[in-house]
Amino acid sequence: MIRIERRLTQPWWLGVLVPVGSVVVAFGVMTLVLLATGHPPGHTFSRLIRTGFGGMDALNATFVAATPLLFTGLCAAVAFRMQLFNIGGEGQLYVGAILGAGAGLVLGNHTGWLSVPAMILAGAAGGAAYALLPGLFRAFLSTNEIITSLMLNYVAALVIDYLIFDSQSYWRDTSTPTAKVFPQGKNLPAAASWPLSHVGSLYLPFGLLLGVVLATVIWLLYTRTRFGFEVQVIGDSPRAAAYAGMRTRRKILAVMALSGAIAGIGGASQDGDFRHTLDPRGLTSAGYGYAGIVIAALARYNPFAVCLIAFLLGGLQNAGYALQGVDFPSGLVGVLQGLILFCALGGELLIRYRVRLKTRAAAAAEAAAT
Amino acid sequence: MPPAVELRDITKRFPGVVANDGVRFEAAEGEVHALLGENGAGKSTLSNILTGLYQPDEGEILLGGRPVDFGSPRDALDAGIGMVHQHFRLVPPFTVAENVILGDHRGEGKRFLVHPRRIERRVAELGERYRIAVDPRARVWQLSLGEQQRVEILKALYREARILILDEPTAVLTPQEAESLFETLRVMAAEGRTVIFISHKLHEVKAVSDRVTVLRDGKTVDTVSTASATPRSLAALMVGREVSLAERVPRTGEVGEPVLEVRDLWAPGDRGGDALRGVDLVVRAGEIVAIAGVAGNGQRELAETVTGMRAPSRGEVLVSNRNLRGGDARDAIGAGVAHVPEDRLHTGVAPSLSIASNVVLKSYRGNHISRGPLLKLRTIREHAAHLIHRYDVRGGGPDVPARQLSGGNLQKVVLAREFHGEPRVLVVASPTRGLDVAAIETVHRYLRDAAAAGVGVLLISEDLDEILALADRVAVMYEGAIVGERDAGTATVEEIGLLMAGGDGA
Numbered sequence: 001m002i003r004i005e006r007r008l009t010q011p012w013w014l015g016v017l018v019p020v021g022s023v024v025v026a027f028g029v030m031t032l033v034l035l036a037t038g039h040p041p042g043h044t045f046s047r048l049i050r051t052g053f054g055g056m057d058a059l060n061a062t063f064v065a066a067t068p069l070l071f072t073g074l075c076a077a078v079a080f081r082m083q084l085f086n087i088g089g090e091g092q093l094y095v096g097a098i099l100g101a102g103a104g105l106v107l108g109n110h111t112g113w114l115s116v117p118a119m120i121l122a123g124a125a126g127g128a129a130y131a132l133l134p135g136l137f138r139a140f141l142s143t144n145e146i147i148t149s150l151m152l153n154y155v156a157a158l159v160i161d162y163l164i165f166d167s168q169s170y171w172r173d174t175s176t177p178t179a180k181v182f183p184q185g186k187n188l189p190a191a192a193s194w195p196l197s198h199v200g201s202l203y204l205p206f207g208l209l210l211g212v213v214l215a216t217v218i219w220l221l222y223t224r225t226r227f228g229f230e231v232q233v234i235g236d237s238p239r240a241a242a243y244a245g246m247r248t249r250r251k252i253l254a255v256m257a258l259s260g261a262i263a264g265i266g267g268a269s270q271d272g273d274f275r276h277t278l279d280p281r282g283l284t285s286a287g288y289g290y291a292g293i294v295i296a297a298l299a300r301y302n303p304f305a306v307c308l309i310a311f312l313l314g315g316l317q318n319a320g321y322a323l324q325g326v327d328f329p330s331g332l333v334g335v336l337q338g339l340i341l342f343c344a345l346g347g348e349l350l351i352r353y354r355v356r357l358k359t360r361a362a363a364a365a366e367a368a369a370t
Numbered sequence: 371m372p373p374a375v376e377l378r379d380i381t382k383r384f385p386g387v388v389a390n391d392g393v394r395f396e397a398a399e400g401e402v403h404a405l406l407g408e409n410g411a412g413k414s415t416l417s418n419i420l421t422g423l424y425q426p427d428e429g430e431i432l433l434g435g436r437p438v439d440f441g442s443p444r445d446a447l448d449a450g451i452g453m454v455h456q457h458f459r460l461v462p463p464f465t466v467a468e469n470v471i472l473g474d475h476r477g478e479g480k481r482f483l484v485h486p487r488r489i490e491r492r493v494a495e496l497g498e499r500y501r502i503a504v505d506p507r508a509r510v511w512q513l514s515l516g517e518q519q520r521v522e523i524l525k526a527l528y529r530e531a532r533i534l535i536l537d538e539p540t541a542v543l544t545p546q547e548a549e550s551l552f553e554t555l556r557v558m559a560a561e562g563r564t565v566i567f568i569s570h571k572l573h574e575v576k577a578v579s580d581r582v583t584v585l586r587d588g589k590t591v592d593t594v595s596t597a598s599a600t601p602r603s604l605a606a607l608m609v610g611r612e613v614s615l616a617e618r619v620p621r622t623g624e625v626g627e628p629v630l631e632v633r634d635l636w637a638p639g640d641r642g643g644d645a646l647r648g649v650d651l652v653v654r655a656g657e658i659v660a661i662a663g664v665a666g667n668g669q670r671e672l673a674e675t676v677t678g679m680r681a682p683s684r685g686e687v688l689v690s691n692r693n694l695r696g697g698d699a700r701d702a703i704g705a706g707v708a709h710v711p712e713d714r715l716h717t718g719v720a721p722s723l724s725i726a727s728n729v730v731l732k733s734y735r736g737n738h739i740s741r742g743p744l745l746k747l748r749t750i751r752e753h754a755a756h757l758i759h760r761y762d763v764r765g766g767g768p769d770v771p772a773r774q775l776s777g778g779n780l781q782k783v784v785l786a787r788e789f790h791g792e793p794r795v796l797v798v799a800s801p802t803r804g805l806d807v808a809a810i811e812t813v814h815r816y817l818r819d820a821a822a823a824g825v826g827v828l829l830i831s832e833d834l835d836e837i838l839a840l841a842d843r844v845a846v847m848y849e850g851a852i853v854g855e856r857d858a859g860t861a862t863v864e865e866i867g868l869l870m871a872g873g874d875g876a
Contacts, residue, residue: 245700
């Protein structure tokens with residue numbers, strides 16, 4: 001007989017053992033998949049680790065992949081803490097990228113030193129404003145924010161496509177004949193490139209550093225301030241919050257704006273750190289916003305854990321790009337990534353419940369003994 | 371014939387406590403068997419073991435002489451054990467009928483397509499047979515606590531429970547409602563079912579049960595026949611010493627100026643319509659005014675409107691001559707209105723947050739708790755530790771989540787916080803619901819102390835004994851209005867009961 005019972009207490013070591021165990025199980029299942037498809041598992045895994053985390057080049061590429069995930073992960077974690085399910089990180093990131101690129105294009109040629117902070121602010125403002133739409137509906141009409149924020153992702157994707165592919169917008173490059181035939185965004189001026197610092201040969205994108213600082217600020221905000229206290233109470237029991245005289249509506253708006261602003265800065269970082277243009281295809285195919293939801297869930301909404309998980313997932317993505325090729329279909333990379341996420345989320349069950357194995361004979365013996 | 375239920379030497383340990391220590395218990399078919407004990411005596415653990423929520427570390431459970439092993443609540447349900455919990459397990463947006471079939475995997479609930487009319491009919495039939503009046507189509511969130519309890523009982527009956535456990539069932543009922551519950555229980559017992567009645571109210575145990583098993587400190591003290599026991603002898607068994615039962619204590623303080631005035635107050639109810647229809651009420655400093663009434667006659671809405679949790683549609687609430695902004699809890703708190711809510715677990719505290727956080731649930735905006743936007747975490751912990759010590763909260767330090775506390779200790783946390791805010795008006799709703807004798811004594815003492823210190827206390831309670839023991843005046847609510855007021859010192863239970871039922875009592 002297999003029985004699943006609720007755990008009364010959750011020993012601390014489970015929090016370590018279960019995630020590690022989940023990854024081991026995921027690799028175990030993947031070994032079977034690889035054997036079945038005729039790829040040598042040992043070789044594949046070693047390449048995966050090497051290209052994801054082994055050496056400076058691998059780490060540099062991983063940082064690039066992790067940066068947007070860090071922002072969208074924080075975006076989700078901040079809102080989910082208050083049981084406010086902002087699924088719109090994806091769209092808020094697009095809007096942040098649009099306004100961030102706009103600020104860079106306007107200011108980059110004139111006052112160089114101003115353009116980077118202006119891009120950050122513009123990105124944050126865009127993301128915040130876009131998140132406030134579902135926020136307002138939720139606060140004043142009790143509309144389900146999951147639906148509204150999700151639907152707005154599609155709107156934002158259409159807007160960003162329109163700006164480059166279907167219009168002669170300010171963002172679109174029309175300077176050369178080729179650019180008229182193959183639409184693309186204007187290149188940002190050099191002053192709108194975000195600074196790239198390095199430790200030895202390890203390059204740290206400005207957005208990554210900004211994200212880590214933001215994670216720290218969010219942690220302080222949520223554990224040390226009145227604002228964070230109210231967010232915790234509202235998230236735990238809205239009735240208790242109303243009883244204590246907390247202004248729940250304002251908090252919904254503030255948290256939505258904060259959450260959207262973080263995703264928006266992530267969008268601006270895409271412009272300033274990596275793409276140096278408004279790149280609709282690149283942004284809409286990456287799915288950063290949705291990955292952020294998974295990251296927030298795995299991190300249990302803890303901002304520092306979001307940093308770590310974003311890094312690991314970034315490495316996995318980056319290794320995926322490196323692995324795929326003629327002999328290794330990209331579908332298999334997806335299978336591996338999916339398996340790891342699946343096992344990690346499934347492992348959560350083991351933290352809260354325990355599985356008891358008991359044979360019928362043992363059950364009978366136990367009954368007889370007493 | 372073997373007993374319907376037998377527990378042999380049940381032991382259950384939790385980290386740091388032995389909740390049940392070799393408990394023996396048996397109840398026969400057709401018997402109403404009371405399980406009596408203070409909070410923390412192990413009653414809840416024992417019932418959780420019997421309903422499959424916990425597995426005992428040692429000992430065994432026999433049903434009709436056969437050993438059973440419950441791995442989950444479903445096993446216990448399948449074996450015919452039904453339970454009515456103190457905190458109801460109902461889905462508020464669902465109708466009564468839907469709640470009744472929810473999770474029932476044998477009958478109607480197993481079907482892919484649900485036939486609401488058929489279930490509603492069946493629920494109505496059951497209600498008639500056991501004299502449980504409740505509308506099968508009503509949504510649970512619209513029901514009073516007393517009505518919700520009837521849904522829980524119907525749920526168990528629908529599943530043909532042979533053994534029904536009720537945890538503190540009368541806490542939410544009026545004397546009349548309690549009497550009708552007892553009648554239902556007697557019908558059930560007469561049909562050969564076994565009713566296990568968990569309580570600490572001695573006169574109820576006397577009124578309804580055939581036998582009583584008393585638990586103390588996780589051990590069985592004794593099982594006695596009810597006929598041969600007196601409330602005093604049961605209390606002594608339960609507490610382990612002689613106790614004085616709640617009696618009216620003459621008031622000590624002086625009654626002063628009006629601190630709370632409610633004038634022609636109207637407010638909408640949850641299901642539309644007016645829950646309050648022109649309430650007029652005055653509470654003076656140092657006075658305890660009780661609101662009596664059958665559950666669902668607007669008492670909850672009155673408490674919510676006075677404390678700013680519900681916006682009135684007409685009328686006004688004045689605290690020390692200051693008009694409160696309707697529907698603004700923060701304004702009410704600022705004016706000195708403290709509130710001990712009926713649902714202490716989900717309204718009175720944020721259950722997953724620490725005791726320390728809950729102690730400052732209202733005062734976190736104040737200067738001594740925060741500096742600008744920052745919280746003074748150390749001050750908060752010290753403050754919590756101080757209140758825990760002063761109010762004798764047992765079961766954990768400042769960092770323990772509030773949800774882990776027992777009902778009595780949780781109420782102490784709420785009271786500590788509310789008293790500490792130095793209120794002018796204290797609105798308390800069912801403050802001793804589900805508490806044990808010792809905790810009730812403590813809560814009553816705190817309320818008397820508050821009144822003696824010049825606080826105007828508005829006590830909303832469905833426990834008439836409590837009202838008559840504590841209050842100076844009793845106002846009776848019926849259908850959203852106050853239908854009569856009596857001096858608590860001279861009023862009788864019958865007189866007030868008549869007003870509660872809508873009679874004019876003149």
